[in-house]
Amino acid sequence: xxxxxxxxxxxxxxxxxxxxLGAYAINExxxxxxxxxxxxxRDIVRGSKMFVNNCRGCHGMEGxxxxxxxxxxxxxxDSFLIIDEHNKDFEPTPAGDAAKVRTxxxxxxxxxxxxxxMPTWAERYGGPLSDTKIDQLxxxxxxxxxxxxxxxxxxxxxxxxxxxxxxxDEAFQKDKDATIVKLADVPTLSVTEANCGxxxxxxxxxxxxxxxxxxxxxxxxxxxxxxxxxxxAPSGPTVKGLPVADFFKANCAVCHGQxxxxxxxxxLTPARLTQADDFxxxxxxxxxxxxxxxxxxxxxxxxxxxxxxxxxxxxxVNP
Ligand code: HEC
Ligand code: HEC
Numbered sequence: 652x653x654x655x656x657x658x659x660x661x662x663x664x665x666x667x668x669x670x671x672l673g674a675y676a677i678n679e680x681x682x683x684x685x686x687x688x689x690x691x692x693r694d695i696v697r698g699s700k701m702f703v704n705n706c707r708g709c710h711g712m713e714g715x716x717x718x719x720x721x722x723x724x725x726x727x728x729d730s731f732l733i734i735d736e737h738n739k740d741f742e743p744t745p746a747g748d749a750a751k752v753r754t755x756x757x758x759x760x761x762x763x764x765x766x767x768x769m770p771t772w773a774e775r776y777g778g779p780l781s782d783t784k785i786d787q788l789x790x791x792x793x794x795x796x797x798x799x800x801x802x803x804x805x806x807x808x809x810x811x812x813x814x815x816x817x818x819x820d821e822a823f824q825k826d827k828d829a830t831i832v833k834l835a836d837v838p839t840l841s842v843t844e845a846n847c848g849x850x851x852x853x854x855x856x857x858x859x860x861x862x863x864x865x866x867x868x869x870x871x872x873x874x875x876x877x878x879x880x881x882x883x884a885p886s887g888p889t890v891k892g893l894p895v896a897d898f899f900k901a902n903c904a905v906c907h908g909q910x911x912x913x914x915x916x917x918x919l920t921p922a923r924l925t926q927a928d929d930f931x932x933x934x935x936x937x938x939x940x941x942x943x944x945x946x947x948x949x950x951x952x953x954x955x956x957x958x959x960x961x962x963x964x965x966x967x968v969n970p
Contacts, residue, residue: 684737691794698791699804701784708832709768712805712823714798717909722837723769724905726792730861731756733793742865749793755850755858756789762848768840776846834914852905853945859901860893888960890953895964902951903961906943910970915943919965931962 702714709723710716716725733752736743744752761773761782772778773785780788791797809822816822832840890898899911906915917923924931935958938946947953953961 691790692800694787694790695794695797695800696804697784698787698789698797699801700808701780701788702791702801703805703808705772705779706788707805708830712827712830713802717904719831721831722834722914724855724859727798728859729863730859730901731792732795732863734795734863734865738795740867741863742867742869744863748861752793752858752861753789755855756792757785758848759850759855760785760788762846763843764850764852765843765845765848767843767852768837769843770841771843771846852943853950856902856951860891860898888963890957890960891951895960896968899961899964902947911965912970921966921969924966928959928962928966931966932958935961 702710706714706726707721709721710726711719711721711723713719714725714727715721716723716727718725731752733744733749734741759769760780761771761778762776763769763771763778770778772780774781791801806819809819809826813822813825816825888895893901900909903916903919904911907917907919908914911919913919932955934944936946936948936953938944948958
């Protein structure tokens with residue numbers, strides 16, 4: 652047989668092998684990606700089912716808190732989202748920030764919140780949920796798009812519970828009436844005792860105002876800073892770089908109400924606030940010792956300008 656022909660055939664075969672192996676490697680990458688997505692979706696589905704059964708009553712049918720007439724803070728919020736490296740539009744969340752957000756959510760859910768009705772959920776502290784299940788809840792709260800999957804799960808739940816009601820909105824309203832804890836019943840809820848929890852409503856504030864969206868190509872986010880990045884500075888008065896109303900929603904509404912109508916703390920509306928500005932500035936800066944009202948100058952490093960902007964807002968802007 653002709654040797655050069657043999658060599659040519661060998662080279663051809665080698666080339667084919669390279670092609671096949673290359674295609675296999677590409678496919679393997681896709682397969683791994685698909686497997687990752689499958690696991691993620693499975694965790695979100697499981698987290699959603701737990702949220703339907705355990706969390707909606709206090710945090711809202713869609714996790715949106717007071718916006719939906721629920722008394723506990725919103726959990727369906729951008730500030731808890733973690734952006735992964737596959738996102739096309741936004742920079743991935745730096746690993747340190749992502750770990751901080753996960754730790755905050757995981758320990759809050761596991762331990763509950765001392766002095767508030769937020770229950771202790773972890774089995775190891777006497778609650779009903781394993782660490783794996785708590786992680787599935789954290790995945791629901793931190794994955795962009797997860798609340799869309801939650802919607803499907805909660806609609807399936809509606810069909811199971813009210814098979815005879817074919818109008819979605821009617822079934823939803825009925826379920827909501829049966830599920831949401833009424834404001835009048837809040838004082839009768841049991842309050843979580845001191846335990847493993849290291850977060851309070853005040854130390855939670857940095858996680859409520861965090862902005863996870865940093866446009867691709869802009870400067871990477873630095874850890875620990877609560878000011879939003881990757882967006883144009885807002886016009887009008889601000890507190891820590893946020894429009895006053897947004898800062899209020901994220902930090903004060905938990906106690907004073909989404910529309911400043913009052914709750915744990917008194918209503919903060921122009922009609923009610925008849926004292927001098929200094930009086931309220933002093934309250935916000937130093938808190939009211941012996942009550943739930945935090946000292947914001949210290950806990951959130953608010954400046955005098957920040958505090959004055961808050962006072963002007965609550966005394967002059969009607970909700
Ligand atoms: C009985 C009412 C109640 C139930 C049920 C409940 N929570 Fe809460 N939760 C609260 C309250 C109240 C707070 C705010 C505590 C505070 O003021 O610091 C809270 C706070 C939180 C926070 C911290 C949010 C923040 O911005 O500080 C997370 C996370 C959370 N809950 C998750 C859950 C999850 C997940 C479930 C279901 C497994 C759940 N909660 C069930 C009442 C409840
Ligand atoms: C953890 C609950 C809580 C949070 C969060 C909170 N407050 Fe308060 N706040 C209270 C309570 C309770 C009082 C009433 C204290 C008292 O009885 O003297 C109060 C009182 C006040 C008062 C005095 C009202 C009056 O009529 O004397 C102002 C002003 C005020 N808060 C502003 C704020 C602002 C602004 C924020 C957000 C930066 C905020 N609070 C966040 C619980 C809270």
